[in-house]
Amino acid sequence: MIWQGRLDGEELLHHRIFQRVKEENNYDKISTNDFVLHGFAVDEGVRRNKGRQGAKDAPEIIRKNMANFPVIRPDFSLLDFGNISCEDGNLENTQNELAKKVSKVLLKGGKSLVLGGGHEVTFGHYRGVKTAFPEQKIGIINFDAHFDNRQPENGVGPSSGTGFWQIAQEGDINSLHIGIQRNSNTLKLFDTAHQFGMKYILADELFFENLPSVYERVNELANSVDFLYMTICMDVFNASIAPGVSASAYNGIFADAAFMHLYRHILRNEKLVALDIAEVNPLFDIQHHTARLAASLANEWFMI
Template sequence: MIWQGRLDGEELLHHRIFQRVRQETDYDAVSKGDFVLHGFTVDEGVKRNKGREGAKEAPDIIRKNMSNFPVILPDFSLLDFGNISCEGGNLEQAQADLAKKVSKVLLKGARSLVLGGGHEVMYGHYLGVKTAFPEQKVGIINIDAHFDNRMPEQGIGASSGTGFWQVAQEGDIHSLHIGIQRNSNTLKLFDTAHQFGMKYILADELFFENLPSVYQRINDLCESVDVVYLTICMDVFNASIAPGVSASAYNGIFTDAAFMHFYRHILKQEKLVALDVAEVNPLYDIQDRTARLAASLVNEWLMV
């Protein structure tokens, strides 16, 4: 059993997430304001991108690490619709399956939460948001060391590193990438970002004194779009706090006061309708550090 934790009592004041989550299969059970969770047990895109495989094992481990968090809001509701897998290496079908289910959730007025899996989850989740809101501008905030705007390789196809290239092929892209590392992106990828109009904040710019600028750029993105989707690639974080990822970052960022301030600022945006975490790789994790961090970041949204 995945959802289990410390039982302090059945009264509402004692409740933890495992006591309030409902495992569901019927999308008619979704109500406005619910958090609706899907696991994306897929790392075919990581494999295609020549990364370290294993992220497909993450969703249930993140669930386990979410279970014991206390419930803060009295009307909190979390529905878990299980996992979406990748049959026969067909990444495109897995992304389409995710998109279809996410769109159902959002059309009900609920909020979509997805646990990856590789960062190929981003394109599937984005498609779900776009399917639900076809006439609206979708803004993407990507907390990541990488732009993920590579052109798909011939004979290989889409991967965990091509999502924003794919989005840009469909029209104007409205994105803000936070935590970009100079030593993790070639000049070609920076050039592609500029050509596509992808806005970004370097990891070096994420310090406390610079928070007013970071806030302003987040606000600019949110004000320019109709709905917002937040995706977090766990390889943005320093390897000491996130060792279990597909591509370790020894100079990655930390979840310090500056990070938590701007992160919570994003979560408070009324236009935010979807969030995912990606690239937790349990095969390389130490004491579930990365999974625990991912669970904690998710839990921040559940408390807003």
């Protein structure tokens, strides 16, 4: 069993997450404000993007690292709808499958949590939000070292690096990319970001004294949209705390006080309806450091 942990007792004050998870397959069972989990056990997009494969095995490992966290909110409810996989290599169909399921979650009033998998999860998750709320303005906050706005290669198709290019083809894009690295994006990708109107905050700008300016930019996006979707690519973090990713960053950001203040500020926004965590690669992880960090980031949402 994936959902197991230390049992201190059955009373509510003793509960840990594994005691409150329900494995489910009926979307009619979703209630307002339930957290609803899908695993996106896919790294076909990473393969197409010439990255290090292995992220498809992450959802189960992240679940194991989530299971033992204590439950903080008495009304906490987590429904686990299992994994979506891509055994036939048809990434486009798999992204559409995720979109349909996420749409069902949101239309029932649930909060969508997706554990990747590669960052190709972004397009599927966003499309699910947009399908649920077609007339509403969707804002995206992307913690990532990369813009992921490459144009798909002929004969290759969409990948883990094309999500925001794909989103931009469907209409105006309202996004803020936090943790961008100058040494991880070509001038072409910066130029594409400017053409699409993708706002960004460089990794070098994430320090405590600069938080008021960062908050202002986050709030500007949030105030201009109807719903928020946040996606976290784990390669935004320094390789010393997140070694198990598809493309590690020696100078990535840290999960320090400045980051956690900013992250919790976003989580508190009532417009946030969807969150995913991508690019955990267990094949390159060290003692589950990256998976544990990913699990902790998901758990932060549960505690707000």
